[in-house]
Amino acid sequence: MSITSNLKEFFSLGALDTRLDPTTAQNKRQQATKKKATPSKWGTIEFKFYYIVFIIVVPLMFKAAREASNETNPNYPRFERLLSKGWIFGRKVDNSDQQYRFFRDNLFLLCLLGVIHLPLRRVLTPVLSIRKRTHFDLVFGVIFLIGAHGMNVIKLSAHLAINYAIGKYIKQRKVAIWTTWIYGVSTLFLNDWYGMQKSGISFLDSGFKGIIERWDVFYNFTLLRMISYNLDYIEREQTLSIPSAKGGSLIDLNDRERLTAPLPLEDYNVFNYIAYVLYTPLFIAGPVLTFNDYVYQSNYQQAVSVKDKKRIFIYFLRFVFCLLVMEFILHFMYVVAVSKTKAWDGDTPFQISMLGLFNLNIIWLKLLIPWRLFRLWSLLDGIDPPENMIRCMDNNFSALAFWRAWHRSFNRWVIRYIYVPMGGGGSYRILNSLLVFSFVAIWHDIELRLLMWGWLIVLFLIPELSASMVFRKYDQEWWYRYLCGLGAVVNIWMMMIANLVGFCLGKDGTLQLIQEIFKSVSGVSFFIASSISLFVASQVMFELRQAERREGIDVRC
Known part of the structure; x- marks a missing residue:
C-alpha cells in the first residue's frame, strides 16, 4: 500500500468505529449512498484556489494564536503564574485546565489500572469458572469503587x-418513568449543593475517602447508566406483556438492534445492574453504553473479535497521535491560561478569535483523549461502545450535524431516552430540542452560562432548520452548493459564539470580541476576510463528505 493509502486508512472513520465502516453496512444502503454522491471536485480549478487559501490562512491562524498567548505578548506576566514546567524543548506547559490536569497527572495510574484489569480477567475467568463476564465486572467494579x-x-x-x-x-x-427522571435530575442539584458537605456522621466524614475524594464529579456519567437501566427494564417489561413481541433472536444483532435486544427478564437483576453501572473501563467518563447493549455484549455475543486486532492497534495509534497534538498545543499556545485570566487587552480581533478557536480545540481534545483511552481499554476487554468523537471540531458547518459527531454516545443516549420518547422531529421539534439541550446543560454543570449556551444552541438551530425546509427542493441546481456555503458561514459563526460563551471566553469575553470586530475598519475587514475563509472551508467540508458518500458512507454529520 502507498503512503497515501496508509494515511487514508489511518484517518478513516472506519478505523475509529466499525459502525462507520462501509464494509459492515448493508449493500443496498451503500449503493443508495453512492448514487447520491457527486463527481469528485478535488482536481478542479475552483478547489486549487481553495488549496492556496488554506496554505495562506491556516499558518496565519497558528501565528495569531501564538502571538496572543506567548512570552512576546505584553499580557504574558498576567498569566505566567498558571504555567508549569514542560518537557518539550524546555518550554513551559499550560496545564491550568483543572479537568484535563486531573487526567494528565493521573495518566500513568489509569494505564496501570488497565494493565492490571485486562490480564486479571483472562487469568481468573477460567480458574474460577466464571460463566458470565458480568460476574467479574461486578467484583472488580466494587473493589475499584472502594x-x-x-x-x-x-x-x-x-x-x-x-x-x-x-x-x-x-x-x-x-x-x-417520570419518577426515574425526577429523581435523576434532582440528584444533579443535590450533589451540586451538598455532595461534598460533611454529613455529621463521624466515620463517613473522617474515614478513608479514596484516591478520588470528589465522587460527585463522576456521578453525572453514573446517572446516565442508572437511567438507562431503568428505562430499558421498563421497556422490556412492557414488550413482554405483548404476546406477539415476546420472542426474538439473540444472535448477530447489530449496534442498533442491541439497544432493544430481547434479553430475558431475569437479566435485569441487581447484580447485572451494579456490574453495568460500575464497569471499570467506562466508569469515569464513558463512552456511554446502554444497559441492553452492555449485557448483550457481555453475556451473549461480543462485538469485538480476534479479527479486530489490527483495527484496535490503529485506534491506539490514533490515540497517541491526538495525545501528542494536545501536548504540542499546550507547550506552544497558552490559550487556556489567557482565557482564565482574561489577559487579552490590546489584542486584535483576529488574535482574540484565535484564542477562542484554539480554546475550543483544546476542549475538544481534552474530552477526546480520555474518551479514546477508556474506549481503547474497553475494546481490549472485548466490549465495543460507540466512538464519541468522529469529526475534528474544525470540520463542522452544521449545528445539527455538529451534535451528531460531538460526544456521539451521549447524543445517541439523549435521542433514545429523551428526544424520541418526546416525539422526535415532529411538530414540537424546537420544543423537544429546547428540552434536550436544557437537560444537557444541567447535566454538564448547574450554571446559568451553560443554560444560556443550551438555549443559544436551540435558537441557532431555527435558521438552519428553516433554510433547509425552504431550499431543499433546489438541491440539484448549480448554485445550491454555494448557497449552502453561505448558510454554513452563518452557522459556524453562531456555533462559535454559543460555545465561546459557554466554555471559553464567557459572556464578557465574547461581547468584547464582537465589539472589537465591529467598532473599527480593521475589525470589519477581519470579519469579511474570516467569513470568506469560512466559505472556502465549508466547500472543502462539503467535498470531504461527498468523498465519503462515494465510498458508501453517510454518517449525517
Whole structure:
C-alpha cells in the first residue's frame, strides 16, 4: 500500500468505529449512498484556489494564536503564574485546565489500572469458572469503587439503591418513568449543593475517602447508566406483556438492534445492574453504553473479535497521535491560561478569535483523549461502545450535524431516552430540542452560562432548520452548493459564539470580541476576510463528505 493509502486508512472513520465502516453496512444502503454522491471536485480549478487559501490562512491562524498567548505578548506576566514546567524543548506547559490536569497527572495510574484489569480477567475467568463476564465486572467494579472513593461509596450506593427500587418496584409504567427522571435530575442539584458537605456522621466524614475524594464529579456519567437501566427494564417489561413481541433472536444483532435486544427478564437483576453501572473501563467518563447493549455484549455475543486486532492497534495509534497534538498545543499556545485570566487587552480581533478557536480545540481534545483511552481499554476487554468523537471540531458547518459527531454516545443516549420518547422531529421539534439541550446543560454543570449556551444552541438551530425546509427542493441546481456555503458561514459563526460563551471566553469575553470586530475598519475587514475563509472551508467540508458518500458512507454529520 502507498503512503497515501496508509494515511487514508489511518484517518478513516472506519478505523475509529466499525459502525462507520462501509464494509459492515448493508449493500443496498451503500449503493443508495453512492448514487447520491457527486463527481469528485478535488482536481478542479475552483478547489486549487481553495488549496492556496488554506496554505495562506491556516499558518496565519497558528501565528495569531501564538502571538496572543506567548512570552512576546505584553499580557504574558498576567498569566505566567498558571504555567508549569514542560518537557518539550524546555518550554513551559499550560496545564491550568483543572479537568484535563486531573487526567494528565493521573495518566500513568489509569494505564496501570488497565494493565492490571485486562490480564486479571483472562487469568481468573477460567480458574474460577466464571460463566458470565458480568460476574467479574461486578467484583472488580466494587473493589475499584472502594479504592477510588472510599467511604463516599456509601453515598453513591444510596443513589444506586433508590434508582433500582424506582425502576423495579413501581409497577405503573408512566409513574416509574417520570419518577426515574425526577429523581435523576434532582440528584444533579443535590450533589451540586451538598455532595461534598460533611454529613455529621463521624466515620463517613473522617474515614478513608479514596484516591478520588470528589465522587460527585463522576456521578453525572453514573446517572446516565442508572437511567438507562431503568428505562430499558421498563421497556422490556412492557414488550413482554405483548404476546406477539415476546420472542426474538439473540444472535448477530447489530449496534442498533442491541439497544432493544430481547434479553430475558431475569437479566435485569441487581447484580447485572451494579456490574453495568460500575464497569471499570467506562466508569469515569464513558463512552456511554446502554444497559441492553452492555449485557448483550457481555453475556451473549461480543462485538469485538480476534479479527479486530489490527483495527484496535490503529485506534491506539490514533490515540497517541491526538495525545501528542494536545501536548504540542499546550507547550506552544497558552490559550487556556489567557482565557482564565482574561489577559487579552490590546489584542486584535483576529488574535482574540484565535484564542477562542484554539480554546475550543483544546476542549475538544481534552474530552477526546480520555474518551479514546477508556474506549481503547474497553475494546481490549472485548466490549465495543460507540466512538464519541468522529469529526475534528474544525470540520463542522452544521449545528445539527455538529451534535451528531460531538460526544456521539451521549447524543445517541439523549435521542433514545429523551428526544424520541418526546416525539422526535415532529411538530414540537424546537420544543423537544429546547428540552434536550436544557437537560444537557444541567447535566454538564448547574450554571446559568451553560443554560444560556443550551438555549443559544436551540435558537441557532431555527435558521438552519428553516433554510433547509425552504431550499431543499433546489438541491440539484448549480448554485445550491454555494448557497449552502453561505448558510454554513452563518452557522459556524453562531456555533462559535454559543460555545465561546459557554466554555471559553464567557459572556464578557465574547461581547468584547464582537465589539472589537465591529467598532473599527480593521475589525470589519477581519470579519469579511474570516467569513470568506469560512466559505472556502465549508466547500472543502462539503467535498470531504461527498468523498465519503462515494465510498458508501453517510454518517449525517
